[in-house]
Structures are given as structure tokens and as C-alpha cells.
Amino acid sequence: MTKLKLSGVSKAYGATMALRHGDLEIEAGEVHVLIGANGSGKSTLCKIVAGSVRPDRGTVLIDDRPVTVSGPRAAKALGIGIFYQELSLAEHRSVAENILMPDLPRKGRLFVNREALAETAGRYIALFAQVAGEDLTADTPVGRLRADQRQLVEIMKALASKAPVLIFDEPTSALDRAQVDRFFEILRGLRNEGRSIVFISHRMDEIFAIGDRVTVIRDGETIGTTTIADTSPAAVIRMMVGEQEGLAVPQDAPPASATGGGxxxxxxxxxxxxxxxxxxxxxxxxxxxxxxxxxxxxxxxxxxxxxxxxxxxxxxxxxxxxxxxxxxxxxxxxxxxxxxxxxxxxxxxxxxxxxxxxxxxxxxxxxxxxxxxxxxxxxxxxxxxxxxxxxxxxxxxxxxxxxxxxxxxxxxxxxxxxxxxxxxxxxxxxxxxxxxxxxxxxxxxxxxxxxxxxxxxxxxxxxxxxxxxxxxxxxxxxxxxxxxxxxxxxxxxxxxxxxx
Known part of the structure; x- marks a missing residue:
């Protein structure tokens, strides 16, 4: 069953086309890989889904129903959670507060329920307990954490949204091998529960280890979608490259400079x-x-x-x-x-x-x-x-x-x-x-x-x-x-x- 579908989505910033024609179809219970070169438009497409960018045109459907994702709050209400490539953590707040920042448990209208905060955040910290390090606790200020630990907290924050659709934009860039393996175990569990996951990575080994299908974006346009089992790393790269495999120096540009000066x-x-x-x-x-x-x-x-x-x-x-x-x-x-x-x-x-x-x-x-x-x-x-x-x-x-x-x-x-x-x-x-x-x-x-x-x-x-x-x-x-x-x-x- 199709959980999320984008058709003909585009976004321009002045004369710059960040996304010309984006199509994406995510099934329930799959890890869908989104891949493309620098500036291809994949992050823009994900930000449109997450409501942080408004598209110029195109349609978005959730459960076959047209929706307007007017902002991050609207995306959350529609069941969409996202891990951004640029971390959005509050350094002076604790790990627990960052994990549940969008929905801090309250005691009355004014006060945070500290007991509920520690208990709920603790469940997500426990998911990575074997690979996060002993110094990553619910009370630790995020500013004291290493880069890999901060990335884990951002992942926990996305998981805590409990969204049916989760988008992870390069979530493993600062993680070590053991942390990546544990994260993938969690993703497979979410997939088995019927959750829909969009996964962006620059590592081909990760893409083939976790993905069910892959969609390639090139120069702001969706090129195609294929199942991971039916393709290969070389074939995926050829989809990314298209016909522009060679150097293709423009006619009006002289060749690169000659060397030999020591x-x-x-x-x-x-x-x-x-x-x-x-x-x-x-x-x-x-x-x-x-x-x-x-x-x-x-x-x-x-x-x-x-x-x-x-x-x-x-x-x-x-x-x-x-x-x-x-x-x-x-x-x-x-x-x-x-x-x-x-x-x-x-x-x-x-x-x-x-x-x-x-x-x-x-x-x-x-x-x-x-x-x-x-x-x-x-x-x-x-x-x-x-x-x-x-x-x-x-x-x-x-x-x-x-x-x-x-x-x-x-x-x-x-x-x-x-x-x-x-x-x-x-x-x-x-x-x-x-x-x-x-x-x-x-x-x-x-x-x-x-x-x-x-x-x-x-x-x-x-x-x-x-x-x-x-x-x-x-x-x-x-x-x-x-x-x-x-x-x-x-x-x-x-x-x-x-x-x-």
C-alpha cells in the first residue's frame, strides 16, 4: 500500500531551480533509499515532505489523500518525522529534553514532568546503550557530547516522534560501524511494524545493506526507481550519471592548465x-x-x-x-x-x-x-x-x-x-x-x-x-x-x- 506519494513537485529560489520535477512513492513497511549527487535536489524533496520548504507546484498524497504540508507542525500532524543533515539540537539542554523537545511531558500547564521525561527518553537512550558510551545519559547536556553521540540523540529525537513516515537525511555520517549496525537493526524493526522510511546516504554499502527500493534524482529530476535486489552499485551510479559520463568540457571553456612548473x-x-x-x-x-x-x-x-x-x-x-x-x-x-x-x-x-x-x-x-x-x-x-x-x-x-x-x-x-x-x-x-x-x-x-x-x-x-x-x-x-x-x-x- 502506498503511504506517501509526491508527483511533479518543484521548487525554485529566484533563478535557481533546486528541484525541477520530483516524483517519489513510498510504500508502507519499506526502507526507501533516495540517492543523488551534490545539489541534485534530494534534500529539497525531503524538506518539502517535512514542511520546512513550500513547493512551487506538484501534489503530495498521504494514504491516497491529497494534503498540503504547510509547515513542520502540519507535517507532524500528518505523521511525518525527519532527521535533518544539519543537527538541530539545543546544546545547553539535556539529552532527555532534546529527545522530547517537541512534546515535553507536562505537569499542569507550566511545569515539565521530570519523572515522565526521564522515563520516556530513557527508552530511546536504551536502544543505543551498547554503542553510545556510558557518558550519554538522560541528564547529560548535549554540549558535552561527541559528534557521534549528538547524531545519535538527533536520531532518537526522530524516533520519539513515532511518525508513520520517517525521513533520515544522511543520519550515519558521524557514526562508527557498531553504531550504524545498531541503527539498522532498529530501522528493520520499524519496517517490520509497517513504518515507511526514507533513507539518504552517500555510502553505497549502507544503501545495499538497508534499502528495499532506491530512487535516483539527477539535476533536480527523478530519474527512476528500482528494487535494491534487482540492481547493483555500478547500475545505480550509471543512473546518477546518465549520458554525461565523460569530461564534456564546454565549447567556450579552454582546457585545464598545463603543469610542469615544479x-x-x-x-x-x-x-x-x-x-x-x-x-x-x-x-x-x-x-x-x-x-x-x-x-x-x-x-x-x-x-x-x-x-x-x-x-x-x-x-x-x-x-x-x-x-x-x-x-x-x-x-x-x-x-x-x-x-x-x-x-x-x-x-x-x-x-x-x-x-x-x-x-x-x-x-x-x-x-x-x-x-x-x-x-x-x-x-x-x-x-x-x-x-x-x-x-x-x-x-x-x-x-x-x-x-x-x-x-x-x-x-x-x-x-x-x-x-x-x-x-x-x-x-x-x-x-x-x-x-x-x-x-x-x-x-x-x-x-x-x-x-x-x-x-x-x-x-x-x-x-x-x-x-x-x-x-x-x-x-x-x-x-x-x-x-x-x-x-x-x-x-x-x-x-x-x-x-x-
């Missing part, structure tokens, strides 16, 4: 928060890509190289000399540059004019205590022009610019004084196609001029069309290196999803 940066057995035992070299004039699904250690590696925070162990050499970046200041003075796709957190200086946003690195590297605006502007304008930055005047506030032009300001600040290595951490996130074209044209020109560039992008096409080599990450480690003719979409997905 080693600029060498990394040996580097480990840190979010990544482990990473080794590679990047040459002058080379664009080295970091691929794989989002959150597999790529951004953590780039931030560690920039000293934010530094790595725990391993060795890094720059131009043959040992490099120790204890913080971003030391990284900048050593010749490293870092551009984040999160310009609001790591880039833009809000409330300040464009000139002050584009020149702070220049001031730091040259130890400027005082400088005339005219001299600063003279140094900044060539970098801004190279990126085709559109602005009325350097004295105007940074907030007067579009998102794409704000990102160009952030990038231009590193080009006034040329660095030795440019670290690009998903730099095109949230900018328009024109700004992306300007950025990659400049990246290729910088590489041709001998700059070493390390590029992480959550968009596979950006890596395939611009990187000379791609290191594919999974679980914080490099799983495969793709170079030359191996740089295909199929090989990229194959390594990212660990399809053996």
Missing part, C-alpha cells in the same frame, strides 16, 4: 578535524581539484592548510621549505590565500566600504599602519578589473553589491599581492553564472601564470571542466586520484560512493 606545495600524512592521513602535491601552474560528496573533509583540509584551525599531525612544505601555519595570519605571510564560499562568515566585512573589504590582506602583508586611500585604490583596481567586478565606487558599502560581486571583492583582495598557493573552498556557492564564468576564466589565467591552485567545488562539472587532477574524498580520506582521461563523471561518482 612542486609548489607538498602535503604528507596530514590529519586534522574532519580529515585524516591526506597526502598530495600540487605543482606551480596546476589546478588540483578536491571532489566527492559535500562534507567529506575537503573544506576541513583547506581550512587546516590555512591554519583555521591547524592540522593535528603531518607535514606540509611550501617551495621545499617546511610550512607551519598556526593561524591564518601566519598562512597569509607564508604565501597562502584562502577564499570561502561562505562570504558572510569568512569573507565580507559587513558595514564597511568596498575599499576596506578589498585591501586588508595587502595591508597585512605589507605591514601598513597608515596608507592613503588613493594609493590603496590604485593597487586594488587592477585586481577588481581582472574579475569584471561591477561597483559604483570604492567608497560605497559592500552591501550595495550583488552576491556575485561581493564574492569578487573577496577574491580580488588576494590578487593585489600575488600569493604562492590559492585555496578555493567552494568559491562559487551562491553566485550567478556570469560571475562563475568570470571567476573560472581568472583561475585558468592565474594557473597559466604559474600560480598553484587547490579547488574544492560542490558542483561536479566545475571540477571536471577545470581541474588537471581530482582527489576524490570520502569519510575524510582520499579514495582515488583522477587524472587525464580518468576525469569522468562516472569515475568521480564511483569513488565518492565507494562502489566496489
Amino acid at each position: 612542486t609548489a606545495l607538498s602535503v604528507a600524512h596530514l590529519s586534522g578535524q574532519g580529515f585524516s592521513d591526506v597526502s598530495f602535491t600540487v605543482a606551480r601552474g596546476e589546478i588540483l581539484g578536491l571532489g566527492g560528496l559535500h562534507g567529506q573533509g575537503q573544506s576541513a583540509l583547506l581550512r587546516a592548510l590555512f591554519g583555521a584551525p591547524p592540522a593535528h599531525s603531518g607535514a606540509v612544505t611550501l617551495a621545499g621549505a617546511a610550512l607551519r601555519t598556526e593561524n591564518p595570519r601566519s598562512a597569509i605571510t607564508s604565501g597562502l590565500a584562502y577564499v570561502s564560499g561562505d562570504r558572510g562568515r569568512d569573507g565580507v566585512i559587513t558595514g564597511r566600504p568596498i575599499l576596506e573589504n578589498v585591501t586588508p590582506v595587502h595591508a597585512l602583508r605589507n605591514r601598513l599602519m597608515l596608507a592613503s586611500p588613493g594609493r590603496l585604490a590604485a593597487g586594488a583596481l587592477p585586481a577588481l578589473k581582472a574579475l569584471n567586478t561591477k561597483f559604483a565606487g570604492l567608497s560605497h558599502p559592500i552591501s550595495s553589491l550583488s552576491g556575485g560581486n561581493q564574492q569578487k571583492i573577496v577574491i580580488a583582495r588576494w590578487l593585489i599581492d600575488r600569493p604562492d598557493v590559492l585555496l578555493l573552498d567552494d568559491p562559487t556557492k551562491g553566485i550567478d553564472l556570469s560571475a562563475k564564468a568570470d571567476l573560472f576564466a581568472l583561475i585558468r589565467k592565474l594557473a597559466e601564470d604559474g600560480l598553484a591552485i587547490i579547488l574544492y567545488s560542490s558542483e561536479d562539472a566545475e571540477l571536471l571542466n577545470n581541474a588537471d587532477r581530482i582527489l576524490v574524498f570520502n569519510g575524510g580520506s582520499v579514495r582515488r586520484e583522477l587524472a587525464g582521461a580518468e576525469r569522468t563523471r562516472y569515475n568521480l561518482y564511483h569513488a565518492a560512493y565507494e562502489a566496489a
